[in-house]
Amino acid sequence: MSTTRSTLRTHWVALRAMLVLTLLLGVGYTAVVTGIGQFALPAQANGSLVRDADGAVVGSALVGQSFADAEGAPLPEWFQPRPSAAGDGYDGGASSGSNFGPENADLVAAITERQAAIGEADGVAPGEIPVDAVTASGSGLDPHISPAYARLQVARVAEARGLPETEVSALVERFVQGRDAGYLGDPTVNVLQLNLALAELVGD
Amino acid sequence: MEVLFAALQAATLALILALLYRPLGDYLARTYTSDRDWRVERGFYRLIGVDPRAEQSWPAYLRGVLAFSLVGLLLVYALQRAQAVLPYSLGLPAVPEGLAFNTAASFVANTNWQSYSPELTVGYTVQLAGLAVQNFVSAAVGIAVAIALVRGFARHGSPTIGNFWVDLVRGCLRVLLPLAIVGAIVLLAGGVVQNFAGFTEVQTLSGGSQQLPGGPVASQEVIKLLGTNGGGFFNANSAHPFENPTAWTNLFEVVLMLAIPFALPRAFGRMVGSNKQGSAILAVMATLFVLSLVALSALEAAGRGTAPELAGGAMEGKETRFGIFGSALFGTTSTLTSTGAVNSMHDSYTALGGMLPMLNMMLGEVAPGGVGSGLYGMLVLAVIAVFIAGLLVGRTPEYLGKKIGPREIKLASLYILVTPTLVLAGTALSFALPGVREDVESTSIWNPGIHGMSEVLYAFTSASNNNGSAFAGLTANTPWFNVALGVAMLLGRFVPIVLVLALAGSLAAQRKVPATAGTLPTHRPQFVGLLLGVTVIVTALTYFPVLTLGPLAEGLN
Numbered sequence A: 001m002s003t004t005r006s007t008l009r010t011h012w013v014a015l016r017a018m019l020v021l022t023l024l025l026g027v028g029y030t031a032v033v034t035g036i037g038q039f040a041l042p043a044q045a046n047g048s049l050v051r052d053a054d055g056a057v058v059g060s061a062l063v064g065q066s067f068a069d070a071e072g073a074p075l076p077e078w079f080q081p082r083p084s085a086a087g088d089g090y091d092g093g094a095s096s097g098s099n100f101g102p103e104n105a106d107l108v109a110a111i112t113e114r115q116a117a118i119g120e121a122d123g124v125a126p127g128e129i130p131v132d133a134v135t136a137s138g139s140g141l142d143p144h145i146s147p148a149y150a151r152l153q154v155a156r157v158a159e160a161r162g163l164p165e166t167e168v169s170a171l172v173e174r175f176v177q178g179r180d181a182g183y184l185g186d187p188t189v190n191v192l193q194l195n196l197a198l199a200e201l202v203g204d
Numbered sequence B: 001m002e003v004l005f006a007a008l009q010a011a012t013l014a015l016i017l018a019l020l021y022r023p024l025g026d027y028l029a030r031t032y033t034s035d036r037d038w039r040v041e042r043g044f045y046r047l048i049g050v051d052p053r054a055e056q057s058w059p060a061y062l063r064g065v066l067a068f069s070l071v072g073l074l075l076v077y078a079l080q081r082a083q084a085v086l087p088y089s090l091g092l093p094a095v096p097e098g099l100a101f102n103t104a105a106s107f108v109a110n111t112n113w114q115s116y117s118p119e120l121t122v123g124y125t126v127q128l129a130g131l132a133v134q135n136f137v138s139a140a141v142g143i144a145v146a147i148a149l150v151r152g153f154a155r156h157g158s159p160t161i162g163n164f165w166v167d168l169v170r171g172c173l174r175v176l177l178p179l180a181i182v183g184a185i186v187l188l189a190g191g192v193v194q195n196f197a198g199f200t201e202v203q204t205l206s207g208g209s210q211q212l213p214g215g216p217v218a219s220q221e222v223i224k225l226l227g228t229n230g231g232g233f234f235n236a237n238s239a240h241p242f243e244n245p246t247a248w249t250n251l252f253e254v255v256l257m258l259a260i261p262f263a264l265p266r267a268f269g270r271m272v273g274s275n276k277q278g279s280a281i282l283a284v285m286a287t288l289f290v291l292s293l294v295a296l297s298a299l300e301a302a303g304r305g306t307a308p309e310l311a312g313g314a315m316e317g318k319e320t321r322f323g324i325f326g327s328a329l330f331g332t333t334s335t336l337t338s339t340g341a342v343n344s345m346h347d348s349y350t351a352l353g354g355m356l357p358m359l360n361m362m363l364g365e366v367a368p369g370g371v372g373s374g375l376y377g378m379l380v381l382a383v384i385a386v387f388i389a390g391l392l393v394g395r396t397p398e399y400l401g402k403k404i405g406p407r408e409i410k411l412a413s414l415y416i417l418v419t420p421t422l423v424l425a426g427t428a429l430s431f432a433l434p435g436v437r438e439d440v441e442s443t444s445i446w447n448p449g450i451h452g453m454s455e456v457l458y459a460f461t462s463a464s465n466n467n468g469s470a471f472a473g474l475t476a477n478t479p480w481f482n483v484a485l486g487v488a489m490l491l492g493r494f495v496p497i498v499l500v501l502a503l504a505g506s507l508a509a510q511r512k513v514p515a516t517a518g519t520l521p522t523h524r525p526q527f528v529g530l531l532l533g534v535t536v537i538v539t540a541l542t543y544f545p546v547l548t549l550g551p552l553a554e555g556l557n
Helices: A002-040 A105-122 A147-152 A154-161 A165-175 A191-201 B002-033 B039-048 B058-081 B097-108 B124-154 B164-190 B217-226 B247-271 B275-302 B306-311 B323-336 B351-362 B373-393 B406-432 B436-444 B450-464 B479-509 B525-549 B551-556
Strands: A049-051 A057-060 A188-190 B200-203 B209-212
Touching: A002 B039, A002 B058, A002 B124, A002 B164, A002 B217, A049 A191, A057 A191, A057 B200, A057 B209, A105 A154, A105 B306, A147 A154, A147 A165, A147 A188, A154 A165, A165 A188, A165 A191, A188 A191, B002 B164, B002 B247, B002 B275, B002 B323, B039 B164, B058 B097, B058 B124, B058 B164, B058 B479, B097 B124, B097 B479, B124 B164, B124 B217, B124 B247, B124 B373, B124 B479, B164 B217, B164 B247, B217 B247, B247 B275, B247 B323, B247 B373, B275 B323, B275 B351, B275 B373, B275 B525, B323 B351, B351 B450, B351 B525, B351 B551, B373 B406, B373 B479, B373 B525, B406 B436, B406 B450, B406 B479, B406 B525, B436 B450, B436 B479, B450 B479, B450 B525, B450 B551, B525 B551
Parallel strands: none
Antiparallel strands: A049 A057, B200 B209
């Protein structure tokens, strides 16, 4: 009898502890961090939004987006991001990698296909295509490509827009971001920001 | 050049952790030995009706752990089932029973396995009132159990091992909450979002449309890592740019995962009255960590396998901003602790590279392991190591002045048998049970052939070791996996806790045995080597056969 009572008592204590902690750590803590974010760091807390010259939000600096037509075919006048496994591509509501294993035949076929497509669009041999151009990222929302892949697309973009290659090339170099602190991570190019500058360049 | 940058990044991490080791370890030791309560804590004890000075025997301490965890399980389950009527649910319906059980078990057991896709399944209220709270408290429970075991070594002739409610409250209020607030601000500055805006539809530059997610992410991201929980706010977890936006936040997140687990050996040393004992444990943990990190980095950089060689590198499932090394560093950290967060998709690692996260978990997550669970796991292995040393030289084994007798060795042996049993039985049953096998093969497995078997092995390894990472191609939201993995997570968490607390009680009751010339010193390199060997051999003998059927077969093919 006393064991039952003490077990019941322990659970009653546990329940009260859980409810108080839920208020403190679930509600109180979240509210404090939200307050700090919204007052001190609102731009970051609200998604690092990027606006075009007219002030319209066109996306987030941190989240990649698709530059393809309604059928999913890449638009040659824009720098292309990496392949994406998030939904139908860069779906912000369905972040995901492909989860294909290294020996998966579907992945091998996809890489071959992407190499052929890029080879044709940019006029290069499959062996010269950087790895990030033919592999899907972990999130499916990778905002970056490698500087090598950006440089590889210069000729195509310049031609599609009727711009001198040197001008587009200079733009790319302006958007090459080095490693954080000089040694963390890999050098990158942010595709949305590069394309935004490109659009402003031609008054698109 | 790449190797140099990687080495510099690793050196930076080592430096930060070295700087944190003493102050954080000492702070932890003070937190759990102080007899002074903060005023807010006294109010808390009055509210829940406990006397903070009342010491508990190990069964009473255990009853507290189990009751608290059971209540947590029911609450998280209830919140998910009631989601349709909760505020800020983003219009999402109730989570189905099987999935709700799996998720509740997962977060209460500090596993944070996710059978669900968060964006499509759970709204903000479930995230913050259910999941984020468990991120705090399940971590605090882990530290409490480790501290109780340390008290077992530190106390002599004592019938009690502390007070669970005090350890729980102090872990939350004095350790996790302040660190979480500081960490959340750093993550916010790096670009992690924190709002209640739901999804925002934007018109993209080329004229399409995109849904941008919102949510209280920073507050949850920091505690998910600090408490070695690992459950992502988003499906892509820490690969998602809103959870882990830059290369430096990536390093910061690695620090968050390692800070407490690597500082706990210092707290242990302080509490047993010899910092050298803590340093010896730290040396074992750090050695294993470095070896594993080098191995995974080298394997991923080499990029062997049909698809990586065709593409020109192992970048499938990895983010450009982290690169190969930033991904390997995060993956190693996440699986050597019990975090299970991912910043790159382990399913897409090279075959042998993908075996490393599995091996890390199979080691029992002791290098440095989850908050609390890493230390108690390593101390149990230390008990086994002194026992083996005792057998070799024919002496009664002792550790820290306590005799390792039949009762202690039985408890330690049972401890190291629990997870292998769950992993191997779970994996075997998935392929042996008629009905289940067909479902596993047709519905759950994503990659064909050998790799598919690795997905199932990974799932049970992750669940039973309370890690939570996955070969995420596996569709685990099926009746079999929701129930089997849910049970594996609960047993993998709480059976070891029962054994550890029983061990703590039995050690605390003993008087101190004075050290003699025949006592094995447990703070010297010799013992560090012995403990390393025991850790590796126990794992290798247990899991080598099943690894040859999965990743080894695939990688050496």
